[in-house]
Amino acid sequence: MGGYDLFLRILLLAGLLVPVWTDLKEKRLSNEYLLFLFWTGLFLAAAGCAGQGASSLAGAAAGFFAGGGTGFSCRLLTRRGIGAGDVKLLAVAGIYLGAVGILEVFAGAMLLAGGVCIAGLVTGRTAPGQKIPLAPFVWLAVLFSGGRRIFL
Secondary structure, eight states, rough: HHHHHHHHHHHHHHTTHHHHHHHHHHSSSHHHHHHHHHHHHHHHHHHTOOOOOOOHHHHHHHHHHHHHHHHHHHHHHHSSOOOOHHHHHHHHHHHHHHHHHHHHHHHHHHHHHHHHHHHHHHHHHTTOOOOOSSHHHHHHHHHHHHHHHHHH
């Protein structure tokens, strides 16, 4: 992972802390804050600071549509199983990660969330159909997906 890739991943991880906190506490994501992350990501892409798969505005756009499109498709197919804020969060994260990176993060977040849901059902801590915040799992997936490239 190059210097810009590491910079973007750390910036995204730091930027996602606010949505993670609000998703855990309020079960919603701030449109204003997501818009701030959106414009920051586009600025970095335009300035040539973007890295893996998002080294240009076209790469950032591809990541945006891959993340948003995947999240929106999931929302439609699961009849609102994923919130609109989560769709926007995935789209914004795609700007920083590129198309391939956001798909990797999406898969990781779904696996992590699914594992926690199964564990909650087995232990009786969650009920079938209970909603859980997705932003913390997206944050963990960004951390883990980048970890193998940063540390290995």
